[in-house]
Amino acid sequence: MRIPQLVKLCLSIAAALTIPMLSSAQQMESHIGKLNGHSDAGKQLFYRYCWGCHGFRGDGNGENWLPTGSFFEPYMNIQPRNFVAATFKCRSTPTGTLPTDEDLYNAIKRGFVMSNMPSWITLTDQNRADLIAFIKTFSARWKNEKSGNPINVPPEPKLTTESIKHGQELFQKLECWKCHGQEGRGDGPSAATLTDSNDQPIRPYNFAVGSRFKCGVTNQDLYKIFMTGLDGTPMPSFADVIKPDDAWDLVHFLRTLQVTHKSPELALWESTKEGAQQVASRKVSGTPTGSGIKQ
């Protein structure tokens, strides 16, 4: 007699826990080109592939994540995205606005270089669209607001040495080096003190060691990174202070900081006397995540 009562109790507790969860769950959709994602399908996928890191409630507190100062050494360097806060780094939209469905879809497909978020190319396109629809159920922002309007990225002008030189001036003038360092190794004077919006240490991008950026690999992606800013991190938006032509010049210069990555920009820069000297003097040091920075 006792055991069935216990079972009954367990069942009622389970029911009490499940019912509010079910009733609070809202239906969301995602639209990426011709793809239409549905949160019901995405939910199954999330609780199979994602929740170990992103957490049962989607708040980035999955069991794989341990914050700095925990008893055990965390093996993730960056906290998984908190979908409840709905603040996203990689957007095509202005700072402070929600990204487009396509931005999020691309992020899952691409993964995040130098973090524990892999590229989910094993999933189908439909799977990824469904997942986007589901992660939008974690924050009411997706119901109450529209995604921001993607910023205008004008066509890339022709690459010239003047463009690179002007980009270099802007790198100084806009004080990118304060965090990223004079040679872009992520070791500027403010680098060691940086924290993300959850007070977790975060390091500026080290251009010298990689070819890929957090939000993509193309010049257009690079343009968007500094024009929209990476929300939730110290990287601000420069959309109000850089004109589109100047922004492209900066893109061209930033490519020459990637001394281990063969790009047309680096090749052109090395063909000039000034550029060749500069590139030759640049050291490749540090780690992609900047974990070696000490002050």
Place this chain on the structure above:
Amino acid sequence: MRTKLGYAAGLSVLAATTIAFAWPSGGSIGGKVTYEGTPAKQKPIDMSKEPSCAQQHPTPITTETVVVGAGNALQNVIVYISAGAPDESSPPAQAVSITQKGCQYLPHVVPIVVNQELKVVNDDQTSHNIHPLAKINHEWNKSQPPGTPPFSEKFDKPEFIPVKCNVHPWMHGTFAVLKNSHYAVSGGDGGFTLPNLPPGKYTVTAWHESYGEQTQDVTISGNETKTINFVFKAKPY
């Protein structure tokens, strides 16, 4: 004699009209914010990494988590009507400004009404990034290099938002987004005044960035002026 009398009469009429015009519509709440105990000693800020700011301060400025005045006065406390006053449907037309000067936020705490224009000014010869760490409003982060014009932003929900500059980690401030414009910031003497309050029952909240919040209920009838004081317990760490 007659002229003197006439002069005096004229003066008194003038005085009476002045008083009548200057008299606030409704009552007011005023008082003083003080602390008891020992507040944390504020540390000098090392700005040597930012020479353009360091040279603006012949003696290094200190952190501003607790700013005190004579007689245990507690400065930078936001005193506001948290209940009893109607939410303002349209924000004040006048913008509120925050200026970055000498790698400091002036003022240190910025009360602002929901949807009121906030003007951000950079008076320094260095780039700042203005990064309000909003949780209820939208978090955004904008760069403002030297010489760029001020920009304006708005917050559409009430929230106390810590704001920081990531480039200069000592720069901290607060945007206090409030539901109405009945607010005051305690000055160097700890004093505050909330004028122009129609008769009614109000909850007055005093907020301090290190010592938290206190509330008091006040009833105003007619044009009366009520005095209330807030005493915060200072912590030495």
